[in-house]
Amino acid sequence: MIRFATIGTSRITELFLESAKRIPDFSLTAVYSRSEEKAKPFASKHGATYTFTTIEELGACEEVDAVYIASPNAFHAEQAIALMNSGKHILVEKPMASNAMEVKAMIDAAKKNGVVLMEAMKSTVMPNFVELQNHLHKIGKIRRYFASYCQYSSRYDKYKEGIVLNAFKPELSNGSLMDIGVYCIYPMVVLFGKPLSVQASSIKLESGVDGEGVITCQYEDMDAVIMYSKITNSYIPSEIQGEEGSLIIDQIHTPTHIEVRYRDNRTETISSPPEHPTMYYETKEFIDIIQSGKHQSTNNSLHHSLVTMEIMDEVRKQTGIVFPADKK
Missing domain, CATH: 3.30.360.10 (Dihydrodipicolinate Reductase; domain 2)
Structure with a gap:
């Protein structure tokens, strides 16, 4: 079982959870939002136990293995790097970041921490x-x-x-x-x-x-x-x-x-x-990579995201x- 947290409470996160809940090895544990007023009802709706309003608190939660990031593009790199430095696997919405400089920093953090980083390019x-x-x-x-x-x-x-x-x-x-x-x-x-x-x-x-x-x-x-x-x-x-x-x-x-x-x-x-x-398919791919001990997807590879x-x-x-x- 891979225990997930989500960042973002928009429609795209709703669609992600509708798909992910079909995967037996998926579990939603936590929800992050900048406001408690958004985090709590979203967590309650989807059965998550924990809510967080800071990335530091989320990173410190030992009940979370992986994080799905669906925040605005400008926040992807900063949030992903902080969470990878806390040992979390990261599935981040497309585009992976704002620019190639940020993507390179994210890749470096993934390799340094031995975690899986994958861009959620569904197609x-x-x-x-x-x-x-x-x-x-x-x-x-x-x-x-x-x-x-x-x-x-x-x-x-x-x-x-x-x-x-x-x-x-x-x-x-x-x-x-x-x-x-x-x-x-x-x-x-x-x-x-x-x-x-x-x-x-x-x-x-x-x-x-x-x-x-x-x-x-x-x-x-x-x-x-x-x-x-x-x-x-x-x-x-x-x-x-x-x-x-x-x-x-x-x-x-x-x-x-x-x-x-x-x-x-x-x-x-x-x-x-x-x-x-x-x-469903991007989430299944991500979970399979984590469980198999591989470092990245074949199609949604770090190289493809960087190029x-x-x-x-x-x-x-x-x-x-x-x-x-x-x-x-």
């Missing part, structure tokens, strides 16, 4: 993504990776009214790239590694974050095109193009239907409907998106 540990990896050879020499994730944010309506919510605040290391674009970049890194070059453009909002953007990446013998947005919708699938066919992915962030379309017009469905809620963040740093550098966390 790349889902069974359908593994099937995609297993069938990649069928489309021959790969020439292009195309990923699109454009989802109009309900918070953008408030933004246009002059109310800037967390999703559009640079001081929290937020914006379209960090919230949406990462879902397109991470699978590319898992499948093809680090690109040789990156070119980016984006629409910068008055608050200082990006509303949408486009990234092109060059590999030795293929390219990649990524489109992401929080201010428009898109309804087109993502695609990996090979010389013998293409893999069509319905949703790059949550692949539920994937098919191969061959040059001779044959089609082959290689996906299956998920048996569990999407966040993804290095790409996002370069995108922000080219598009003029700067966070306060970059100046620390």
Whole structure:
């Protein structure tokens, strides 16, 4: 049994717990929030014994083995490092941190303390993504990776009214790239590694974050095109193009239907409907790593998280998106 604490009481933590409670070896022991008024009812609702309002108290709790961090991006690194220094395993929401400098510090802390650190990128540990990896050879020499994730944010309506919510605040290391674009970049890194070059453009909002953007990446013998947005919708699938066919992915962030379309017009469905809620798989992967004595996930590895963040740093550098966390 792995005894968890959660940081954050938002909807994403609710979804995490709905999924995690399906895993027999998962147990929720504690809840952290900056306010006792939020921590206590959340803990009561989900059956947690302890509540904490300081990271130091949480780190000192011997009844907690692992912590799921779903705080704003700007707090990920500081909280994770403090808890890893207290011997806790860390499952941290995407993106792992504000920048590559913070990710490197988190990786150093994980290695120094001999604990598991994993980014909660759900898509790349889902069974359908593994099937995609297993069938990649069928489309021959790969020439292009195309990923699109454009989802109009309900918070953008408030933004246009002059109310800037967390999703559009640079001081929290937020914006379209960090919230949406990462879902397109991470699978590319898992499948093809680090690109040789990156070119980016984006629409910068008055608050200082990006509303949408486009990234092109060059590999030795293929390219990649990524489109992401929080201010428009898109309804087109993502695609990996090979010389013998293409893999069509319905949703790059949550692949539920994937098919191969061959040059001779044959089609082959290689996906299956998920048996569990999407966040189940990242939690199961994390628990399995801890119990097996391994140090990290194969797909959601520390290397993949670092390369993804290095790409996002370069995108922000080219598009003029700067966070306060970059100046620390």
